[in-house]
Amino acid sequence: xxxxxxxVHHQGRGHAERCAALANALPPERPVTxxxxxxxxxPPLRSGIEVQTLxxxxxWQGPTPPPSGLAAHxxxxxxxxxxxxxPGIRSAMAKLSGWCATADPELLIVDVSAEIAQxxxxxxxxxxxxxxxxxxxxxxxxxxxxxxxxxxxPYHEALAQPDWPDWMRTKTCFAxxxxxxxxxxxxxxxxxxxxxxxxARLALVLTGGGGSGLHTAALGVGARATPxxxxxxxxxxxxxxxxxxxxxxxxxxxxxxxxxxxxxxDLVVSSTGNTTCHDVLAAGVPWLAIPxxxxxxxxxxxxxxLDRAKAAHVLPYLPSSAEAWREAFAQTAKIHCAKRxxxxxxxxxxxxxxWLDALATRCWAQPSLPRPIAAE
Numbered sequence: 181x182x183x184x185x186x187x188v189h190h191q192g193r194g195h196a197e198r199c200a201a202l203a204n205a206l207p208p209e210r211p212v213t214x215x216x217x218x219x220x221x222x223p224p225l226r227s228g229i230e231v232q233t234l235x236x237x238x239x240w241q242g243p244t245p246p247p248s249g250l251a252a253h254x255x256x257x258x259x260x261x262x263x264x265x266x267p268g269i270r271s272a273m274a275k276l277s278g279w280c281a282t283a284d285p286e287l288l289i290v291d292v293s294a295e296i297a298q299x300x301x302x303x304x305x306x307x308x309x310x311x312x313x314x315x316x317x318x319x320x321x322x323x324x325x326x327x328x329x330x331x332x333x334p335y336h337e338a339l340a341q342p343d344w345p346d347w348m349r350t351k352t353c354f355a356x357x358x359x360x361x362x363x364x365x366x367x368x369x370x371x372x373x374x375x376x377x378x379x380a381r382l383a384l385v386l387t388g389g390g391g392s393g394l395h396t397a398a399l400g401v402g403a404r405a406t407p408x409x410x411x412x413x414x415x416x417x418x419x420x421x422x423x424x425x426x427x428x429x430x431x432x433x434x435x436x437x438x439x440x441x442x443x444x445x446d447l448v449v450s451s452t453g454n455t456t457c458h459d460v461l462a463a464g465v466p467w468l469a470i471p472x473x474x475x476x477x478x479x480x481x482x483x484x485x486l487d488r489a490k491a492a493h494v495l496p497y498l499p500s501s502a503e504a505w506r507e508a509f510a511q512t513a514k515i516h517c518a519k520r521x522x523x524x525x526x527x528x529x530x531x532x533x534x535w536l537d538a539l540a541t542r543c544w545a546q547p548s549l550p551r552p553i554a555a556e
Contacts, residue, residue, distance in 0.1 A: 181207070181209050181210045181211065181286075182211075182283075182284055182285060182286045183210070183211035183212060183213060183283050183284075183285045183286070184203075184206065184210060184211075184212050184213075184285060184286060184287050184288075184289065184536065184540075185212075185213050185214075185215065185279065185280075185283070185285045185287070185288040185289070185305075186199045186202075186203060186212065186213070186214045186215065186288070186289045186290075186291065187215050187216070187276070187288065187289070187290045187291065187293060187296045188214055188215065188216035188222075188291055189216070189291060189292055189293065190216050190217040190218040190221060190236070192388055192389045192391075192453060192454075192455075193221060193388060193389050193455055194359065194388070194453055194454035194455040195216075195291050195292070195310075196216065196218075196221040196222050196223070197223060197359040197360045197455055198291060198310070198334055198358050198359045198454065199214060199222075199289070199291055200214075200222045200223045200224075200225055200360075201223075201358050201359050201360065201361075201529040202289070202358055202529055202532050202533060202536075203225065203226070203229050204225060204226045204229070204529070205529040205530050205532070205533035206533045206536070206537070207533075207537065208226065208227070208228060209228075210228070210537075211228055211230075212228065212229045212230070213229075213230045213231075213232055213279065213283070213285075214229065214230070214231045214232070215231075215232050215233075215234050215275075215276060215279075216231070216233065216234065217233065217234055217235065217236040217237070217239075218233070219231045219233050223360060232275070232279070234271075234272040234275055234276070235267075235268030235269070235271050235272045236268060236272075237261060237268070237269055237272055237293065237295070238261060239268075240266065240268070241266075241267070241268040242266065242267050242268070246263065246265060246266065247264075247265045250263070250264035250265040251263060251264070251265075257318065257319040257320065258294075258298070258319045258320050258323050259294070259295055259320055260294050260295065260320045260475075261295065262295055273299060276296065276299060276303075277299065277303050280300070280303040280305045281303070285305055286306070286540040286543070286544060287305075287306055287307065287308055287329075287536060287539070287540050287543075288300045288305050288306070288307045288308070289307070289308045289310065289332070289536070290307055290308065290309050290310065290324070290328075291310040292309065292310050292312055294320040294321055294323065294324040295320075297309050297323075297324035297325075297327065297328060298323055298324060298327065300327075301327040301328075306329040306540075306543050307327070307328050307329065308328055308329060308330045308331065308332055308536065308539070309324050309325055309328045309330075309331050309332070310331075310332050310333075310334065311325075311331040311332060311333045311348075311352060312454075312478055313339075313341060313478050313479075313481040313482040313485060314474070314475070314476035314477050314478040314480075314481050315476050315477045315481065316476055317343070318476075321476075325348060328351070329351070329539060329543055330351050330352070330353065330535075330536075330539050331348060331351050331352040331353070332352070332353050332355060332358075332532055332535070332536075333352050333353065333354045333355065334355055334356075334357065334358035334359070334454070334528065334532065335354065335355075335356065335357065335454075335457075335458070335524070336354060336356055336357075336523075336524040336525075336526070337354035338489045338524060339482075339485040339486070339489060339524065340352075340354065340485070341481060341484075341485060342488075353531070353532060353535040355528035355529075355531045355532035355535065356525075356526045356527060356528025356531060357458045357461075357462070357525050357526065357527055357528050357529075358527075358528050358529045358532050359454070359455055359458060359529075360455070361527055362439040362442070362458075362459050362462045362463065363437075363439045363440075364443075365439065365440055365443040365444075366443070367443060367444055369443075370439075370440040370441070370442075370443035370444035371444045373437060373440045373444075374412075374435075374437065374440050374441055374444055376410065376412075376444055377410075380410045381408060381409045381410065381446050382409070382410050382411075382412065382444055382445050382446050382447075383402075383403075383406065383409045383410070383411045383412075383445065383446065383447050383448075383449060383509075384411075384412055384413075384414070384441050384442065384444070384445035384447070384448045384449070384450075385399055385411065385412070385413040385414070385417075385448075385449045385450070386413075386414055386415055386438070386441070386442065386448055386449070386450040386451075386456055386459075386460070387413075387414075387415035387416050387417065387450065387451050387456070387472075388415060388416070388451065388453040388455060388456050389415070389416060391416070391451070391472045391473065391474070392416060392418045392472075393415060393416035393417045393418045393451075393472075394413075394417060394418065394449070394451065394470070394472070394498060395417075395418045395420050395423075395498065396417055396418065396419050396420050396423040396425060396431075397420035397422060397423040398498035398499065398500065399411065399413065399417075399423075399425075399429060399449075399498070400423050400424055400425040400426065400429060401499070401500065401501065401502060401505060402449075402498075402499060402502075402505040403425065403426050403428050403429035404426045404502065405501075405502035405503075405505040405506055406428075406505065406506065406509065407426070407428060409428065409446075410428055410430075411428055411429040411430065412430050412431075412432055412441065413429070413430070413431045413432065414432050414433065414434070414435045414438060414441055415433075415434065415438075416434075417431055417433075438459065439459065439463070442459055442460060442463045442465060443463055443465075445463075445465050446465070446466065447465065447466045447467070447468065447509065447512055447513070448460050448463075448465050448466070448467050448468070449468045449470065450467070450468075450469060450470070451469075451470060451471060451472040451479060452469050452470075452471045452472075452479040452482040452483045452486065453472075453479065453482075454482075457469075457482060457486070458525055460492075460521070461491060461521045461522065461524050461525035462521075462522060462525040463521075464518030464519070464521045464522045465518075465521075466493075466512045466513055466516040467491070467492040467493065467512065467516070467521070468492070468493050468495065468508055468509070468512045469483050469486055469487075469492035469493070469494045469495075470483070470494070470495050470496070470497060470498055471483040471494075471496070480496075483496075489520070489524060490515060490517065490520060491520055491521050491524055492512075492515075492521075493508065493511045493512040493514075493515050493516075495508060
């Protein structure tokens with residue numbers, strides 16, 4: 181088999197977990213190369229998977245500050261992040277295009293970068309774009325999607341955006357959850373693991389690694405408004421100098437057993453990053469979802485999709501008063517349906533891997549030519 185390549189964005193953890201799950205699900209005889217600016221973000225990989233480190237496309241790595249004269253030049257609308265004069269970007273593009281020339285890959289899966297997708301097309305390599313949520317009707321994304329042989333949506337079709345045109349839907353595989361599979365725990369076991377009393381009412385605040393996290397000032401208001409609840413935060417939290425936090429709010433930072441915390445919770449407050457969404461959906465717990473800022477409104481559109489599917493109670497921002505927090509908790513409990521959530525979290529790595537293999541076969545198949553008509 182010829183190799184598959186993956187470009188893996190290194191912001192947050194979702195891209196790496198998704199691509200690792202997908203690469204591991206491919207046939208063992210399929211060579212796979214993962215390209216990313218960080219090699220330490222991947223979970224365990226099967227044999228036959230190589231990781232090659234690229235210079236970051238978003239962080240200056242030259243010996244001096246970026247040239248200010250070049251920074252003043254316009255960026256074409258078909259590109260998002262293509263500053264001039266960056267040696268790291270030149271090195272990354274050379275490494276990728278060189279691999280395309282020598283490895284002769286069947287597919288390059290791009291998770292995610294409009295520029296890398298367009299590079300694959302320019303290098304005459306068929307590519308698949310991972311289709312994230314967001315306002316992505318700009319020329320850069322459309323060029324990447326139009327040029328792709330397929331689009332991979334690592335979530336349930338019920339979470340599709342209604343503004344996606346038919347030509348996108350036609351080439352899209354809605355695979356289900358592609359990523360780390362949560363460990364199933366009952367609530368009592370989970371609470372023993374994380375040290376929470378069996379009869380406590382636990383509100384878990386959960387944030388991922390792609391941003392600065394939710395703000396402590398707003399969380400302090402919420403915890404104070406619900407004194408009969410125990411509040412625990414895990415992940416990145418944005419500290420506010422003016423925050424006053426009550427005794428029922430505890431910050432535990434980065435933890436190893438996130439799934440145990442989710443299983444132990446009576447209610448989850450979280451942002452709407454990819455990994456976070458699937459972990460909470462899989463647990464089927466009451467969910468108050470609040471998007472963080474991301475490029476192209478990725479989390480905003482994911483939150484809207486969850487709202488349409490009635491999988492979470494969605495607010496545009498953290499409640500700012502005690503009354504608003506109590507109302508948010510009440511509405512979260514009112515709309516909660518565990519089955520509706522878990523139905524949206526079915527594992528999809530095997531589905532996605534099978535689709536990629538079949539897509540590559542179709543792309544490289546030799547068309548059957550009509551048989552010549554014998555002369556009479």
